[in-house]
Amino acid sequence: MSISVSHISKNFGAFTALDDINLDIPEGELVALLGPSGCGKTTLLRIIAGLEQADQGDVFLKGDKVTDKPVKNRHIGFVFQHYALFRHMTVLDNVAFGLRVKPRKERPSEAGIVKKVHALLELVQLDWLNDRFPDQLSGGQRQRIALARALAVEPSVLLLDEPFGALDASVRKDLRFWLRNLHHELNVTSVFVTHDQEEAMEVANRVVVLNNGRIEQQGSPSDIYDHPANAFVSQFIGQTNVFDLDEQGTDWLEAAGLLTPHQEGKIAHVRPHDIVIQKSTADNDAFVTLKNWQHLGSLIRIELIKNGSSDSNAAVYAEMPNDQFKRLQLSKGDKVELRIRHAHWFH
Amino acid sequence: MPGFRPAIGLTLVYLALVVLIPLSALLLKSMQLSLDEYWAILSNHRVQASFRVSFGSALIAAAVAALFGFIIAWSLVRYTFPGKRLLDALIDLPFALPTAVAGIVLATIYEANGWVGKLVMDNFGIQIAYKPLGIVVALIFIGLPFVVRTIEPVLQELDTAMEEAAASLGATRLQAFIKVILPNILPAAITGFALAFARGVGEYGSVIFIAGNMPYISEIVPLLIITKLEQYEYAGATAIGMTMLILSFVLLLLINGLQWWVRRRSGQL
Numbered sequence: 286m287s288i289s290v291s292h293i294s295k296n297f298g299a300f301t302a303l304d305d306i307n308l309d310i311p312e313g314e315l316v317a318l319l320g321p322s323g324c325g326k327t328t329l330l331r332i333i334a335g336l337e338q339a340d341q342g343d344v345f346l347k348g349d350k351v352t353d354k355p356v357k358n359r360h361i362g363f364v365f366q367h368y369a370l371f372r373h374m375t376v377l378d379n380v381a382f383g384l385r386v387k388p389r390k391e392r393p394s395e396a397g398i399v400k401k402v403h404a405l406l407e408l409v410q411l412d413w414l415n416d417r418f419p420d421q422l423s424g425g426q427r428q429r430i431a432l433a434r435a436l437a438v439e440p441s442v443l444l445l446d447e448p449f450g451a452l453d454a455s456v457r458k459d460l461r462f463w464l465r466n467l468h469h470e471l472n473v474t475s476v477f478v479t480h481d482q483e484e485a486m487e488v489a490n491r492v493v494v495l496n497n498g499r500i501e502q503q504g505s506p507s508d509i510y511d512h513p514a515n516a517f518v519s520q521f522i523g524q525t526n527v528f529d530l531d532e533q534g535t536d537w538l539e540a541a542g543l544l545t546p547h548q549e550g551k552i553a554h555v556r557p558h559d560i561v562i563q564k565s566t567a568d569n570d571a572f573v574t575l576k577n578w579q580h581l582g583s584l585i586r587i588e589l590i591k592n593g594s595s596d597s598n599a600a601v602y603a604e605m606p607n608d609q610f611k612r613l614q615l616s617k618g619d620k621v622e623l624r625i626r627h628a629h630w631f632h
Numbered sequence: 633m634p635g636f637r638p639a640i641g642l643t644l645v646y647l648a649l650v651v652l653i654p655l656s657a658l659l660l661k662s663m664q665l666s667l668d669e670y671w672a673i674l675s676n677h678r679v680q681a682s683f684r685v686s687f688g689s690a691l692i693a694a695a696v697a698a699l700f701g702f703i704i705a706w707s708l709v710r711y712t713f714p715g716k717r718l719l720d721a722l723i724d725l726p727f728a729l730p731t732a733v734a735g736i737v738l739a740t741i742y743e744a745n746g747w748v749g750k751l752v753m754d755n756f757g758i759q760i761a762y763k764p765l766g767i768v769v770a771l772i773f774i775g776l777p778f779v780v781r782t783i784e785p786v787l788q789e790l791d792t793a794m795e796e797a798a799a800s801l802g803a804t805r806l807q808a809f810i811k812v813i814l815p816n817i818l819p820a821a822i823t824g825f826a827l828a829f830a831r832g833v834g835e836y837g838s839v840i841f842i843a844g845n846m847p848y849i850s851e852i853v854p855l856l857i858i859t860k861l862e863q864y865e866y867a868g869a870t871a872i873g874m875t876m877l878i879l880s881f882v883l884l885l886l887i888n889g890l891q892w893w894v895r896r897r898s899g900q901l
Binding site: 330334336355357358360361362363365367369370371372373374375382383386387399407418420421434437438506 | 815
C-alpha cells in the first residue's frame with residue numbers, strides 16, 4: 286500500500302470532521318476524495334500530508350508509520366487550491382525551491398537544479414514562462430507551476446486539494462484531462478480532493494465518497510455509479526429521481542413498471558436515462574404531462590409533471606439522445622407514457 | 633479616470649498651503665545668507681555634533697523599532713492570547729500621548745535612580761537617561777507604532793499556505809521564514825523604518841527631557857534651532873533648518889530607492 290490510513294478521527298471543537306476513517310490506496314493509483322463541503326475530505330488529505338494532526342489513528346506512507354513525522358519529512362507533494370506559489374519568486378525559483386532547501390549533502394549542483402527545473406517546466410508545457418512572477422500568470426498556468434513545484438522533489442505521493450476549484454470551467458476541463466495524462470506518464474500515487482462528482486468520475490480510477498466525516502463508499506467510478514451503496518451516494522453521484530412510495534400515489538408508478546412483487550425498499554432512485562417515454566395514444570391512460578425540455582448538448586433533458594400535481598418540485602426528469610427525442614415529435618403539454626427500466630431501492 | 637481635475641487640484645492646493653509655502657519661506661529666508669555665511673554656520677563643531685546626534689540616534693532607534701515592531705506585529709497577527717486587544721490598543725499610545733509627557737516619564741524611569749535605569753546601572757554600569765542612549769530610547773518609543781502599523785496588515789494578508797507549501801517541499805521553519813516570509817514583508821518593514829526614522833529626526837518634545845542636552849554630546853538639531861531662535865539668530869536657525877530638510881529629504885529618497893529595488897527584485901512592481 287502506498288498510502289494507508291487507519292482509524293483516523295479528528296474533531297474541531299464539537300464538530301466531528303473525521304470519524305474512524307480507514308483507507309488503503311495502492312501504489313500508482315489516482316484517487317478522488319469526493320464529498321460535499323464540510324464532509325472532511327480536505328481534512329483527511331491534510332492529515333495524510335501532515336499539515337494537520339489527527340486526534341486518533343495512524344497514517345502510513347509506503348508502509349512506514351509517519352503519524353508523528355512533520356510534513357517536511359514525509360516526502361509528499363502537495364498542491365493547494367489557491368496555488369500558494371511564492372509570489373516574490375520567479376516561476377523558475379518557485380519550482381527550484383524544494384531542491385534548494387535540501388541539506389547541502391543531498392542538494393544537486395545549481396546547474397543540475399536549473400536543468401531539472403527546465404525539464405519539469407517542459408513537462409507542464411510552461412518553460413517559456415520561467416522568468417515570470419506568479420502574479421503575471423493565469424490561474425491554469427499557476428496551478429500547473431504549483432504541480433511542477435511539487436513534483437520537483439520527486440515525492441512518493443502527490444496530494445492535491447481541490448486543484449481545479451478556483452479555475453474557469455473550460456480551463457478546468459483541460460486541466461482534468463491533462464492531469465490524467467500526466468499521472469499516466471509519471472505513475473505517482475495521487476490523491477485529489479473534489480466536491481465535483483463529474484470531475485471525480487472523469488479523472489480518478491478510484492473514487493472515495495465521504496459524507497459527515499465517514500466513508501460512504503469506495504470503488505471504481507462505474508461501480509459507484511451503477512451500484513451506489515446507499516441513498517446518499519446515489520443522489521450525490523449523477524442525477525437521480527427519487528420516488529418515496531409512502532409519499533406518492535403508486536398507481537402511476539405501477540403503470541410505469543416500477544413496482545414489482547419483490548422490490549427491496551420503499552424509496553426508489555431512478556436515473557434520468559432509465560426513464561423511457563413515448564407519446565400517449567389513449568388519452569385517459571396517461572398519468573404524466575411533458576412540461577418542458579432543455580438541451581444539454583447531445584442529450585435532451587425532459588421535465589415531466591404528474592397530472593393533477595401542482596407541486597413544481599415534483600417534476601420527474603428523463604434524458605434521451607437528441608435525435609431520439611426529435612423522432613418522438615413531442616411538444617409542451619403533450620400527455621406521455623413513461624416506463625422505468627431500472628431503479629435502485631433504498632429503505 | 634473621472635474626478636482627475638478636482639482630485640489633483642485639491643491635492644496641489646493642500647500641498648501648497650501646508651507644505652510648499654512654509655518650506656519656500658524657509659528657503660527664501662536661508663537665501664538671504666551668502667554661501668560663505670551659510671558654510672560658517674554649518675562648519676561650527678557644535679552644529680555638526682548635533683547633526684551626528686540627531687541622525688545617528690534616529691537611525692539606530694528606527695532599526696531597533698523595526699526589529700521589535702516586526703516581532704510585536706507577528707505576535708498580534710499570528711497568535712491569540714489573553715489581553716491581545718489591550719496590547720493592540722497600547723501600541724498606538726505614543727501617537728496620542730503628548731511627547732513632553734512621554735519624555736518626562738521615560739526620563740524618570742530610565743534615569744540612574746529610576747526603576748529601569750537603576751537595574752541597568754547596577755548590572756551593566758550603563759547610564760541611559762541624560763546620555764545619547766536616552767535619546768535612542770525616546771525615539772524607539774516614538775517610532776515603534778509606525779513599524780507595527782505598517783507591517784501588521786501585510787502579515788495579515790500573507791497567505792499561510794505559502795509557508796505550508798515551503799514545509800511540504802522540505803524547508804525547515806527557519807528556511808521558510810528567511811526565504812518566504814521575510815522577502816514578503818521586507819517592503820513594509822522598510823516603510824515602517826523610514827517613517828520611524830523621519831519621525832525620529834524631527835522629534836523634539838520627548839527628547840529634550842531625557843537627552844541631558846549636553847552640547848557636543850547629546851544636543852539634537854531641533855534643540856539647537858530653538859536655542860538660536862531664542863538668541864535672535866534667525867539666519868542661523870534657518871540655515872540649520874534648511875540643511876536638516878535637505879538631509880532628511882535625501883535620506884528618504886534613498887530609502888524609497890531601496891524599497892523600489894526590493895519590490896522589483898521580488899516581483900511586486
